[in-house]
Amino acid sequence: MSDKFIVGVDSGSQSTKVFIINQKGEVICSASEGLKPMMAREPGYVEHPDDDLWDSLKIVFRKVMKEFKGDAKDIMGLGLCSIRCCRVFMKKDGTLAEPVMSWMDVRSYKKYEDQPEIGYTCPTSGYLTHRLTGEFKDTAANAFQWQFPVDMDTWDWSKDDEYFNSFNIPKEKLLELQMPGTILGYVTEEVAKETGLPVNLPVVATANDKAVEALGSGLIEPNVGFISLGTYIASMVCGSKNEAAPSNFWTNLSCIPNKYLYESNGIRRGMWLISWYKGIIGEEYAAKAKSEGYSVEDYLAKEAVNVPAGSDGLLTIPDWLAPADQLYRKGVILGFDERHTRGHIYRSLLEGIALTLKNNYDAMIDELGIKPEKIIISGGGSNSDLYMQIFADMYGVKTVRNEINGAAAIGAAICVAVATGMYSSFDEAVKNMVKQKDEFIPNEENHKIYNKINSEAYRDLPKLMEETLKTVYKACN
Structure with a gap:
C-alpha cells in the first residue's frame, strides 16, 4: 500500500508544532513556531496575546506544507491537539471576544459571568476547530468538569439541571460535543488559501493535550x-x-x-x-x-x-x-x-x-x-x-x-x-x-x-x- 499521510497538530503553551506523519507512524516532515510571551494585565491573569494560537498555527501550516514533497491528495485528515484547561470567549462570528486565558490564569477556573458580546465559551480546541472548519463543534474529551458542565459518564453536556446551572453558562453558548476519532468538519476554502492545506481536509476530534500525548505514547x-x-x-x-x-x-x-x-x-x-x-x-x-x-x-x-x-x-x-x-x-x-x-x-x-x-x-x-x-x-x-x-x-x-x-x-x-x-x-x-x-x-x-x-x-x-x-x-x- 502506498503511503497515506496525516497532519498532526500539537498546539502548546510555548510553541505550535505540526507534523506530517504516514500510516506507519513515521514523521515525514515537521515545523514549529514559538508563541509570543504571555501577557499579565493584572495579578493572576495569564493570557495569550492577540490571536497568537491561530496566527502561529497558520504560520506552521505554511511551513510544513512547503516542506512536504508528497501528493496533497494523499493527506487523509488533520488531528487537532491543543492545550487543556484554557478558556476561550468567542463572539457570535467565532472571533475572539477576549484574549485566550492560559491554564495558568485564575479566571480559567472561575464561574462563568455572562456578557452579551460573548457568543460562545469553549476550550482552545473548540476555537481552533472553528477557525479551521467554520463549525461550532469540539471534542468531548477537552471539556473539564471544573470548567464546563460535562457529564463524565455520557461524554456530553449534563442533563442534570441543577448541576448544569451551577456553571452559569447558557446552553446556547456551548459548542456541540463529539467523541475523539470522529470528523468535526472540513478545512474551508479560505483557510486552505491561508495555510496551504488541502480544501475540505477532514478535521478530526482528539482530546485534551495530555490525553492525546498518552495515546501517542x-x-x-x-x-x-x-x-x-x-x-x-x-x-x-x-x-x-x-x-x-x-x-x-x-x-x-x-x-x-x-x-x-x-x-x-x-x-x-x-x-x-x-x-x-x-x-x-x-x-x-x-x-x-x-x-x-x-x-x-x-x-x-x-x-x-x-x-x-x-x-x-x-x-x-x-x-x-x-x-x-x-x-x-x-x-x-x-x-x-x-x-x-x-x-x-x-x-x-x-x-x-x-x-x-x-x-x-x-x-x-x-x-x-x-x-x-x-x-x-x-x-x-x-x-x-x-x-x-x-x-x-x-x-x-x-x-x-x-x-x-x-x-x-x-x-x-x-x-x-x-x-x-x-x-x-x-x-x-x-x-x-x-x-x-x-x-x-x-x-x-x-x-x-x-x-x-x-x-x-x-x-x-x-x-x-x-x-x-x-x-x-x-x-x-
Whole structure:
C-alpha cells in the first residue's frame, strides 16, 4: 500500500508544532513556531496575546506544507491537539471576544459571568476547530468538569439541571460535543488559501493535550504508567470507568472513547525549571558548551552523571509557580556545602521533580491497588539518558521512551487514522504507529538510596517548610 499521510497538530503553551506523519507512524516532515510571551494585565491573569494560537498555527501550516514533497491528495485528515484547561470567549462570528486565558490564569477556573458580546465559551480546541472548519463543534474529551458542565459518564453536556446551572453558562453558548476519532468538519476554502492545506481536509476530534500525548505514547494497557515531562508535568495510568471521587488522583477523559485516564497531582512549570536554570547559568557556559558541540542540557548532564544519587544531600522542592490561593509556596533548594557544583544543582533539580512526582504517583497507584510494570516517559526531558535512568532508579521499574518524542502529534494522527478508516480501532493504530526506542533498567543500589532519602527526609520536606515559607511571604509582602 502506498503511503497515506496525516497532519498532526500539537498546539502548546510555548510553541505550535505540526507534523506530517504516514500510516506507519513515521514523521515525514515537521515545523514549529514559538508563541509570543504571555501577557499579565493584572495579578493572576495569564493570557495569550492577540490571536497568537491561530496566527502561529497558520504560520506552521505554511511551513510544513512547503516542506512536504508528497501528493496533497494523499493527506487523509488533520488531528487537532491543543492545550487543556484554557478558556476561550468567542463572539457570535467565532472571533475572539477576549484574549485566550492560559491554564495558568485564575479566571480559567472561575464561574462563568455572562456578557452579551460573548457568543460562545469553549476550550482552545473548540476555537481552533472553528477557525479551521467554520463549525461550532469540539471534542468531548477537552471539556473539564471544573470548567464546563460535562457529564463524565455520557461524554456530553449534563442533563442534570441543577448541576448544569451551577456553571452559569447558557446552553446556547456551548459548542456541540463529539467523541475523539470522529470528523468535526472540513478545512474551508479560505483557510486552505491561508495555510496551504488541502480544501475540505477532514478535521478530526482528539482530546485534551495530555490525553492525546498518552495515546501517542502507547498508553492503552492498565499495567503501564505514563509520565509527561512538559511545562506541566503529570503521571497517569489508564482505566475503564469514571472514578468520581478519588482522594489521590482525578479522572480525565481519554483519547479513546469511553475510556479514562487517572492522573496524579502534577508539577506546575515543571520542565520550565530546567529552562530557568539554563537561563541563569550564564552566556559563557552556554558558549563553552556550544564550542564543544553540546547543548547546554547535555553539557550539564556530563557533569551531573558523575554526581551520586541523592546529589550529596542537595534537595530541591520544585515549586516555582505557586497556586493562586497559596502564594506563599516557593521553590526550595537546601543542603549546600563545599562539594556542590553545577552538576549537583542540575541533578538535584531533576531529582526534585522526579521525587515530587513519585510521591504523587505512588499515592495514586496505591489507591487504585495496581503496580505498573513499566513507565513510558514522554516530553523533552525524556531525550536525556541521565533523566531516563534517574526515573528508572527512583521508581524501581524499567522506563521506556519511543522513537518519536512528538507524542501528542502521533496521538492526534492515531485519531485521524481511526476516523478515516486507515485502522479499524485505536488498539490497531497504536500497534502500527507507536514504536519503542529503548528502555532503562533500575540500578538497585541507587533505588535503595532514593527510597531512603525519600522516606526519611524528602517526603515530609514540603510540609516541614510550609510555616517558614508562610512567614517569609508575610515578611516580604
